[in-house]
Amino acid sequence: MKAIVLTKYGPSDVLQLKEVEKPTPSDDEVLIKVHAASVNDWDWCLMRGTPFYIRLLCGLLKPKIQIPGVEIAGRVEVVGRNVTKFQPGDAVYGDISESGFGGFAEYVCAHENALALKPNSMTFVEAAAIPHAAMLAVQGLHDEGQIQPGQKLAINGAGGGVGTLGVQIAKSMGVVEVTGVDSSGKLDMMRSIGFVQTIDYTQEDFTENEQCYDLILDTKTNRSIFKYMRVLNPHGTYVTVGGDTPRLFQALFLGPIIRMFSKKSVCIVNLKPNKDLNYMNELFEAGKIKPVIDGPYKLSEVPEAIQYFGEGKHKGKVVITLDGNNKT
Ligand SMILES: NC(=O)c1ccc[n+]([C@@H]2O[C@H](COP(=O)([O-])OP(=O)(O)OC[C@H]3O[C@@H](n4cnc5c(N)ncnc54)[C@H](OP(=O)(O)O)[C@@H]3O)[C@@H](O)[C@H]2O)c1
Incomplete structure (x- = not known):
């Protein structure tokens, strides 16, 4: 599969679009075909290895996390044998920062607790802008x-x-x-x-x-x-x-x-990831919230998109789409 890979800390050109092995879900995880992902402060900090606590969490000299991307929306393709909340075909979204990152890729594995069902009326691009x-x-x-x-x-x-x-x-x-x-x-x-x-x-x-x-x-x-x-x-x-x-x-x-x-x-705020996603679904379906989208950009544009985010030029959320459209 195609993914944005980080092998060392540095400026945005340390990120490269590469062919890597498709991940396999563990018993508690699902494999998701990613349709959209959004750029997050985690990605900006992980890429540069700064502030210093990032290196304590993610690797002192080089990043242990190789594929950045923590906010994703996509469709479940495979479920691990302990998974009870989802089945193949479900459209889901969530913050996967506690599942090892990896959202800037065609596929990612995430713990079922990191995900919520995406309402039909919400596009994948909108969903990717919401979790964090x-x-x-x-x-x-x-x-x-x-x-x-x-x-x-x-x-x-x-x-x-x-x-x-x-x-x-x-x-x-x-x-x-x-x-x-x-x-x-x-x-x-x-x-x-x-x-x-x-x-x-x-x-x-x-x-x-x-x-x-x-x-x-x-x-x-x-x-x-x-x-x-x-x-x-x-x-x-x-x-x-x-x-x-x-x-x-x-x-x-x-x-x-x-x-x-x-x-x-x-x-x-000590963030509790994904805690209120179902509440966000209710607000979205009632027409009370609509994310402001900057983009969407292509997977190959992730390095520039992270740089643009880090410079604070974006409006709302910078979103990456993996299939070139904004379908539900
Ligand atoms: N609590 C937790 O557990 C937790 C976890 C993860 C992340 N975070 C934090 O949550 C925050 C994420 O916020 P976000 O996603 O909304 O960030 P964001 O998208 O980067 O938005 C921040 C906005 O602040 C503006 N800005 C820059 N300098 C400013 C200034 N001096 N005065 C007023 N505005 C200024 C930026 O625009 P311009 O640059 O154009 O001014 C930008 O529009 C980050 O601080 C991140 O570190 C917290």
């Missing part, structure tokens, strides 16, 4: 942020995967006043999917403004925690899904202290 970003958004807004109808929400780093799904999930929960912060080229797209107010971070620092929020969802965590606290209402919650590592540690260690001296909360 939607889980971060819903677990950030709902589980950590305890979002309530009528609240004022701000999303920092709003034009990527988490922000573009996050605004739609928030609206489905009755939150109308949503502000999105990102660069100028993304603001029109952001307004078109429901952000009521948009702020260009190259022109304005939203934490210096007078406007305060009940909930802040942050995908970048590029400021001191005290700056975020400045624009949080007295009972407000700040939730980060990721970003700058020293700032994340600051939020982790100072969050409990802030809580002791105020009514404000600081939370960090």
Whole structure:
């Protein structure tokens, strides 16, 4: 089968389209014919072997994972003998980061628990855009942020995967006043999917403004925690899904202290992959969410697509299609 193979850490030309052996599922796995996959922060970090913890997880000097790609949508071809949830022919999607990656390939094996059935009305391209970003958004807004109808929400780093799904999930929960912060080229797209107010971070620092929020969802965590606290209402919650590592540690260690001296909360999302995919299916089928797709690009274009993602030029999710179309 064809796959994008990574043999060493480095710039995007370390990724090569190669012919490799088709995988065989273990007893708890299914073999999936991949129709679409999306580019993820994992792929950008794995390719370059940075930040350093990636090397601790994936190989100190060279990557143990040879085929990147963690968000996939496709059709089950073979099921392992312990598999009970799926059968050959099922259309599925999910985040396979805990099944060893491998999504940028014609076939991949994944544990059955990493997958959900794809609704018929959702294309494979749409499905591949959902698993990771939607889980971060819903677990950030709902589980950590305890979002309530009528609240004022701000999303920092709003034009990527988490922000573009996050605004739609928030609206489905009755939150109308949503502000999105990102660069100028993304603001029109952001307004078109429901952000009521948009702020260009190259022109304005939203934490210096007078406007305060009940909930802040942050995908970048590029400021001191005290700056975020400045624009949080007295009972407000700040939730980060990721970003700058020293700032994340600051939020982790100072969050409990802030809580002791105020009514404000600081939370960090510890992603539970695929937990809420069935809920996403319900929202999708009710017409409440529709992923923003950048692409789709071809399998051979994965190196350029990962580079483009890493440079932050994308809007929504960068999706790869393996069969040149967007069929269901
Ligand atoms: N919690 C967990 O367990 C977990 C697991 C995996 C990943 N993550 C994290 O989750 C996040 C994924 O978010 P995502 O998929 O939405 O990322 P994304 O698609 O890369 O979107 C981030 C957006 O932020 C914008 N941006 C860049 N610099 C900014 C700034 N200074 N201020 C405001 N916006 C800025 C980028 O656009 P421009 O570059 O054009 O500005 C981009 O549109 C990452 O931080 C990742 O590390 C968390």
